[in-house]
Amino acid sequence: MKYMNNIKLGLLAAIFACAGTVLTSCEDDITINAVDTGKLDTVDGVYGYVKSAAGARELTPISLFGDRAGTGHLYFELSKVAEKDITVTFKVDAAALEAYNTTHGTSYTMYPVDKLSLANGGTVTIKAGEKKSSGVELTINAGGSIGGTFAVAVSATANDGVEISANNQTYVYLVKPLAAIPDSKKGDVRTFCFVEVNNESILNCGEYTMKGSNKPFFDVVSIFAANINVDSETGRAHIFCNDQVSFLLKNADQIIRPLQAKGIKVNMTILGNHDESGMSSLSKEAAEDFAKELKAYADIYGLDGFDFDDEYSKYPENPSPGFEEQSSANYCRLMYECRKIMPDKLLGIYEYLLYDAPNGSVEGKSAGELVDYMCYGTYQRYAKGREENFTGLPKSKYGPYSLKINNEYNGGWSGFNQETIQDLKDAGYGLQVFYNPEPRIYSYDHYFTAVSKVLYNDEVEWTGKYYNRTDFTSIQGTKLAYESYLGEWAATSSNSLYIYIDEDNNPRWWDWSGSQKFNVRIEEKEAGKSYYIYGWGTYPEITEKYPLVAEYDAVKGYISIYPQVIHEGDAVDPETWEVHWGTYAGSGANCYWRAYPQYANYAIEGSINLDGSFGLVGVGNRWGLDPYHEVDGTLVVPHMDVKYHITENYTLVKN
Structure with a gap:
């Protein structure tokens, strides 16, 4: 995600990447206006910037579903390392929004101030030797009229001579109150779909509905995938979003919200990416930090949860500081920290090998209690009984029969067995997983019907429409007559x-x-x-x-x-x-x-x-x-x- 910041000369002493410590990612590029860079080393002073976590751009909308509250995540960053502790105070600032409207020719209405609050009174500390503050949460309680668009401006001040950038002294979120998410429940087995967003749009999953109930066929759709990576500047684990994932998050209102309005929950998969920062290597402190960053993404982009896939992490024999030897116990620790900080979010596991999934217990909570579901990741194979390998994981939280439904499997259904779906249901399993649909090429309604007749005694209807990856409007497909x-x-x-x-x-x-x-x-x-x-x-x-x-x-x-x-x-x-x-x-x-x-x-x-x-x-x-x-x-x-x-x-x- 790229955006323009007009930064005055004093700020150019330090050009920083957004993909920094625990609460930054998505590799936002700061584009600097042309200046005489030869003068930069003569600039004195320390400058500060108000920033949003999770790589969010200014005017990123935060959605409020029904009576649920929303949360923004802000932090403060210096142009130079602090020589001593610096106190920063954030405040909700209606006057700053008026100034923003005047400068930009906009007319945003301030969200009701009595519904807004900043954690710890908005006060954070930048420790000596560091450049960034910890995050401060902006709680946005329900209160605006549904369908409206409001704004919240937050400004900051700092002590000890820190100047605030004239162009970065305030951050503005948009706030959009929406109707409550409807219930998609159709039976005891949930349907789940991973979508390769490098190629396809998740919007296609909303085009399949049940004939009888008109509920969506899919209960959960997962954006596949963002990555967990080591940040080259800080050495910490952070979230990295490629251009395709960044595009989707940037346009959450057009891509994620339409699915949620139909009752489909939207998760984001976190995938290991060939370095040591996998889900199974984080120390306790690193797991706490990473869980905070995940929460920032969930809150700001309105995600319903996360799915974790640790199959591509690369664990060394001698881990770097902040990392430990790979273990299912470490993975379980991360789930514990995520559950503690996100009690209402979905946590799912893609399990390919026994050692790339959480196991054991943390603080008296078993892996099976901490996660909402786990699926076996070898496609077209029925792994009945495999859930017994994981502490406290009931059948109702396991998906033993994942189906890859693209053209690598003859339109996606080689190996599909309706009798297996029946056995899965009869055995008490709670998840049926699909991976990588290609609706621009294949029509799936007859196969989904074969599944839904067993699971829900109902048929699946397809609208005949599909979306290209970057489309916000659908295209009418050719009918298969x-x-x-x-x-x-x-x-x-x-x-x-x-x-x-x-x-x-x-x-x-x-x-x-x-x-x-x-x-x-x-x-x-x-x-x-x-x-x-x-x-x-x-x-x-x-x-x-x-x-x-x-x-x-x-x-x-x-x-x-x-x-x-x-x-x-x-x-x-x-x-x-x-x-x-x-x-x-x-x-x-x-x-x-x-x-x-x-x-x-x-x-x-x-x-x-x-x-x-x-x-x-x-x-x-x-x-x-x-x-x-x-x-x-x-x-x-x-x-x-x-x-x-x-x-x-x-x-x-x-x-």
């Missing part, structure tokens, strides 16, 4: 493989090549049920005469092409005596295609992409037409051009 597939398409394969025939008339593998391109025509066979596909592959003289047959699944909205003999062969057309669409049967001298009933589970399956293109994904092996045939078990090669493409997956775009 039977008619959507009819017409002419330009097909492009992801890759291709050449076949050549040797001197003994045996087909042999030759070499990989680039993508294969051709045009196809999809026509109606049986209305609403099946199609003819003409022109597939590099032999239009064959495939224009003998089309493939494809089937339409009205429930999924998918099209499937199964192994088939598209031409039985006859004396009239001996060169195409028998043409197969089937599965790859081997390599080397045995590289050809077969289509037999025992291979019927292999298919190409796909759906209209939401951008109007058409994706076919091979379920099994590679795909193509087989112009060869067998007679009494002997391969017969037709007399025709033998150089032939065998292709993998396809994308089709409407001509």
Whole structure:
């Protein structure tokens, strides 16, 4: 998140990064107006700045849900290290807001002052040898009219000759009272979704609702992911937000609030990032500091909680000061500190290996008591009974069956088993987890319905809309109707493989090549049920005469092409005596295609992409037409051009 600060000359003696100590992050860049930097070393005096924690920009909105209070987090920073203890006093300052409005041409209304208070009377201390104060909490109690936008200005003074920057003597938050978050509860099992925000928008999770109750299908959505990292300046653990996470937080009103208004809780995942500042290495003091920073993020950006994923932290044998050897006990300590300071926030654990999750007890509280839920992170596997490895963790807080639902798993559902969902429910587990949906490419309502019929005895409906990552308004997707597939398409394969025939008339593998391109025509066979596909592959003289047959699944909205003999062969057309669409049967001298009933589970399956293109994904092996045939078990090669493409997956775009 970048913003402009006009800083007078005296402030330029120290240019600092916002990603400093315990309460700063998101790498806010301070952009300095052009000045004569050669004069900087002649400037005397110590200057101070009022700043907000969690990398928040001026005018960051704080949302108040129903009768809940909100909290701002402020601190004071010096341009130079303090030579002795310095006392700083913050105050709520209506006059400062008037001055801000005059300067910027705005007309913000001050939030009711009697609903505002500063912890410890607004007084903090900057200790000798340091530059930053501890944080001071600004409590904002409910009281403004719902739907309105108010402002709170807080200014500061300091003793011992510290001057306050004319441009940074006040910090202004916006305050937005909102309706209470509705309840999304549908049953005893909660649905949870991690969203890779580097690629996708979390708003897409709000487009799936229950047909009967109109409640959202997802109970919790997690922003995946911010990182825990060592701050290079202070050596402390802090939160780092990349550009994509920063964009989302900066635009929380447009991205997070719409989900919460539907009853969906929004968390942020904290992910280890290849250094020693993982969840399992923080000392007691470091855990307390990090929990405070997490609270600042939750309060300022209106997050409902945090999920922790420690799989990528890198723990050294000799930890630096403030860090300890990796242990599940340290992880449990962090959860204890988070629970103590955030009793009303969700705390969830992504557990991949037994040692990268909290365990044991702290101050009489077990790991299972401290967290709200934990999920097993190996996708498409059912880890029944695994919760027994964690102290005090009941089944009702465990998710043993996480499903990765992107195209790495054939549209995301390879390995999906409805019977497993039923067993999960019957066994008393309380969480069903999904990871990395790609709604710009796939429609999930039929799969979510398969889950929700078991969990809630209800169906899931999709609005047909989706959001690109940086969009605030939705796009209407292409409906997956039977008619959507009819017409002419330009097909492009992801890759291709050449076949050549040797001197003994045996087909042999030759070499990989680039993508294969051709045009196809999809026509109606049986209305609403099946199609003819003409022109597939590099032999239009064959495939224009003998089309493939494809089937339409009205429930999924998918099209499937199964192994088939598209031409039985006859004396009239001996060169195409028998043409197969089937599965790859081997390599080397045995590289050809077969289509037999025992291979019927292999298919190409796909759906209209939401951008109007058409994706076919091979379920099994590679795909193509087989112009060869067998007679009494002997391969017969037709007399025709033998150089032939065998292709993998396809994308089709409407001509």
